[in-house]
Amino acid sequence: MHATHSTTGPAAPHAAASQLEALQGAAYLRHRLLVDLVREHFVGSRVLSVDEDSPRAGTSTRIFHGLKRSLPETPITWHDAGQRGESVDLVLALGSRPQSAPLSRQLSDWAARLVDGGRLIVELLSVEHPRACPATGSDDAGAIAIAAADLVQEAAQHGLCVLALVPYGLFLCDGGHSRFLGDLPTTAYFRRLLSWLPQDRLLLELALVIEKDVVAHLSPRITDRFVAVFERRSDTAAVSAWLHRLQALEDRLCRSPLDRSELQSQLVRPLPALRQHVSALLHASLRCRRLFDAVVTPLVARGGMAWRDLVEPPLDSYFMGVARHRDLDRYAMQWSRQAGCQVPGVAPIFQHADVPLGRALEYSLVEPLLTQGFGRFTGVRS
Template sequence: MSAQPENFAGSQGRKDLIQWKTDAWKDPGMVNWYSSRMVQSETTNLLKNAIEINAIRRYARGPQIIDIGVGTGRAALPLVADGYDVMGVDSSQAMLDETRRLANGAPIRLQVGDVERLPCGDASFDCAVSLNVLVHFPNWREALLEWKRVVRPGGRIIFDIHTQDHAVAAYGADKSQWPEALRATDEAGKFGLYMSRASIAELVEFADAQGFAMQTVVPYGAFLGGGNTNWLLYSSLEQKASWKRTLSWFARDKGLFDLGLFLEESIVAHLAPKIAGRMFVVLDNYADPAANARFAADMAARNAALDSLDVANLAKWLPLAPETMCAELDKLLKPLRSRHFMFLLFQTLLTRFPNVELRGAVSPEMLRELSTWLVSNALDQKATEIARSWSAGIADKYKEGTDVTVGAEYNLVRVLLSRYFGIFSEGQR
């Protein structure tokens, strides 16, 4: 097994990080803040929650489930509602108290415990789930071995973690070439920013060595923003205020929410993990090296299909036929705000990957509309650039310290667009 990357000034630094992360959520004030944040209708928060809970429900098996790092019960309480017998474990009594409050009498067992020292006997559960826990800890291997202990043979473990393949796809394996914001999640001393990452190769190697069968991985979070950065879009989109403003609309616009959920669950979830910053990992508790080899080969094939930049090569993994996909997207893209969101993605994809071929995912009519917008946007930018620079060399630009050319840009842009670029008549506004 390959060694865990050591970025924390030795084993003591690693222990300090783990302890800091463990203690961070024991403060009742932090728990209250976190609990309220989980139900806030802001930006893409509710979309992220829906994606995560849907994935856990899709792969959970029972009847007996342990939720490790239960937090405020985001995963556990929906599973209880589904009829599973759930035990929640957390290192924070304050978290458990909040889960009990939110359970409102629903039957759930709760107990204090650590991710590496669970207060349960061997082979006690059919399934272990863990949501937003291992994303914070470097000791994911050690934790998974403890979780294996409490899961019955043939049982299942479901957890999420950040994807190393995604960071490498965006900026390469040389971390010195990563942008500061990405390096900060991987450096010593920045405990609050640290994010744990795993690659497909590491997961397969671990599964082979420790007697697991790789069932699947589910990429997600391709455009959730906030702490779920898509590093492929970071320089061209994620840092822009216009993108952050667009993501803020998800909290109030059901059409956008439905579009985001469709894109995540019908496309992103079925591609290779390098497409997005996070992934769910589903491990079954039995040894099957042959199945793991098939899984690795399938992931390599998905990566190759992505690298081809042709949606048609991804069709075999997508749950909907191309014509169905196009028809569904056409319906979801009827609202103008949804088309604006799609245009920003479209523009960024073509900027970063000029040869990308989207036919088969987007209808010809929608592609034409988005392409027209792309041309119009380029003309707008060019006209604005000309209008803002026309007065740079004028000797009389300033009169008594005041720029007297300010305000001329609006009319100049209109004239440029109508007379020079010819895209609308001067009578239009």
């Protein structure tokens, strides 16, 4: 139950590079985010990497390629956590944790491998994830997802003190819902949009700004997954303080409307600078506007923030205009589907024997409503 790869020592560069090329859409974004996260918290040189139990080269191998580092040794799998070995400076556990691998035991084993001051970087699914199973008591053997607070407390029992807990993967949105943003698209059109991430420099830049400059600094309940960074040291006070700050943050971020000063206190970049950066990208790219709208509209719709808080004029009017078009389409559907068949006294006029013809008028009712009714069109096409 050792290596999932046939090569030992440094990862085969050509294999890793070709795997990077194969990464598409959101997977490519995930890779970029993980590389940056790992680079920020990397320590030492002795690394134990834990990878997916898969015959293909997994996340860790690709991450090392992204870091332009050689894979120090063959990764072990999640099921190999119990195996003893030399002490390491860093344990890197990324990728899909299988359901059968008990997290508590893994934390214990990884902590045992770490030197004092060594770090564990682990990627986990959040309880927000649709595949999350609620943990019953202390038995998390069946749970592949965990709440951030539970993880921190569990890790502390094994001498691991939390350094950072970074929500990420907003655009991976398997669950389609965020407590902060509301409903997120999990639809084919959104996957098509994200598929351009590796090729569209501006789209990727916008996605990275949103992930790294905003999402990464907010509550882990915003996304379906997070990356946790622990240090091998016992510091009960630090853990308690961290948990207290997390709870306070979650309370603040769920208020509506969102307090901008509260939000700014969490972020590193000033909001005006972020707004300017995002606005520039939106001006330059249709895809960026589509992505931004898909992600932000739920937040604006429930009164969390206004468009003018997020983008510079005239983009605020622009997005409000798009929202208005959606409203008009809803009115058009209501009108066209009901006018000929649901208003008392009208349906029989369009009845032929037992054939209801009122709905047959639907197509012809839309354009006049949008044109004569709402003045959206003039009826003159160029």
